Amino acid sequence: MNKNKNKKRAQPVFFIGAGPGDPELITVKGKRFLEGADVIIYAGSLVKEKVLQYAKQDATIYNSASMTLQEIMKIIVKAARSGKKVVRLHTGDPTLYSALQEQIEILENGNIPYEIIPGVSSAFASAAALKKELTLPEITQTVIFTRLEGRTRMPEKERLSELAKYNATMCVFLSIGMIEKVVEELCQGYPADTPLAVVYRATWEDERIVRGALKNIAQKVKKAGIKRQAMIIVGKTLGQGPRVKKRRSKLYDRNFEHAYRNARLGRKLGGI
Numbered sequence: 001m002n003k004n005k006n007k008k009r010a011q012p013v014f015f016i017g018a019g020p021g022d023p024e025l026i027t028v029k030g031k032r033f034l035e036g037a038d039v040i041i042y043a044g045s046l047v048k049e050k051v052l053q054y055a056k057q058d059a060t061i062y063n064s065a066s067m068t069l070q071e072i073m074k075i076i077v078k079a080a081r082s083g084k085k086v087v088r089l090h091t092g093d094p095t096l097y098s099a100l101q102e103q104i105e106i107l108e109n110g111n112i113p114y115e116i117i118p119g120v121s122s123a124f125a126s127a128a129a130l131k132k133e134l135t136l137p138e139i140t141q142t143v144i145f146t147r148l149e150g151r152t153r154m155p156e157k158e159r160l161s162e163l164a165k166y167n168a169t170m171c172v173f174l175s176i177g178m179i180e181k182v183v184e185e186l187c188q189g190y191p192a193d194t195p196l197a198v199v200y201r202a203t204w205e206d207e208r209i210v211r212g213a214l215k216n217i218a219q220k221v222k223k224a225g226i227k228r229q230a231m232i233i234v235g236k237t238l239g240q241g242p243r244v245k246k247r248r249s250k251l252y253d254r255n256f257e258h259a260y261r262n263a264r265l266g267r268k269l270g271g272i
Helices: 028-035 049-054 069-081 100-109 122-130 160-166 176-186 217-224 263-269
Strands: 013-017 039-042 060-063 086-090 114-117 143-147 169-173 195-200 208-213 230-234
Touching: 013 028, 013 100, 028 049, 028 086, 028 114, 039 049, 039 069, 060 069, 069 086, 069 100, 100 114, 122 169, 122 195, 122 230, 143 160, 160 169, 160 176, 176 195, 176 217, 176 230, 195 217, 208 217
Parallel strands: 013 086, 013 114, 039 060, 039 086, 143 169
Antiparallel strands: 169 230, 195 208, 195 230
């Protein structure tokens, strides 16, 4: 008799992005898998506990804030191999600054299947809070996601001072505690009057926004007492001047013809 036939196949592990904070910003798919999970390991230092309201009453829940990778994966692997439905709940999107790679490598080495369910990044939640587009025609069509170098070393060409030379919209993660250093490096590429905004805990009840420019944002952030859990966004698309306000996408322009719209018909109908 083949012993492998009696061996229970491990259940797939689901890595789910919980979103930036508001529990309603988890995706429909993420919520569905969270509701069916037998074991949930969530990043308690960042994931809002309110999202756990979707978990079933008898689910076993672990806060990974004080746990090591080995401790986390021991729970995940054991539960998956015993046939339990496991959810690893990350803040924002699990593919950004989440230590995802080392977790999935362990699962792959153990032949345990997994799926990644994307979530809403704090970068997009912050842009929504600012009521701004990150890209505008002829202003910038590029968005850079990055962070200031700290204990995690940065490749030479990816330091803020180098990336700032592109003058694109930049979302700076995990760096608010070193705002003066951030400004110092950004000023090596952006003009001092470039608009900059800091969004503290986007979508949370205590969300706060500090607006300014490179030349004065550090002072404003310190006055506001913001030291962690904030997104820094810099770029011309945050501006209020006529050059920014006049930029329009061609997508809905009545003179712009494409496969789904006849430009002549649009001109005939007129505009608002």
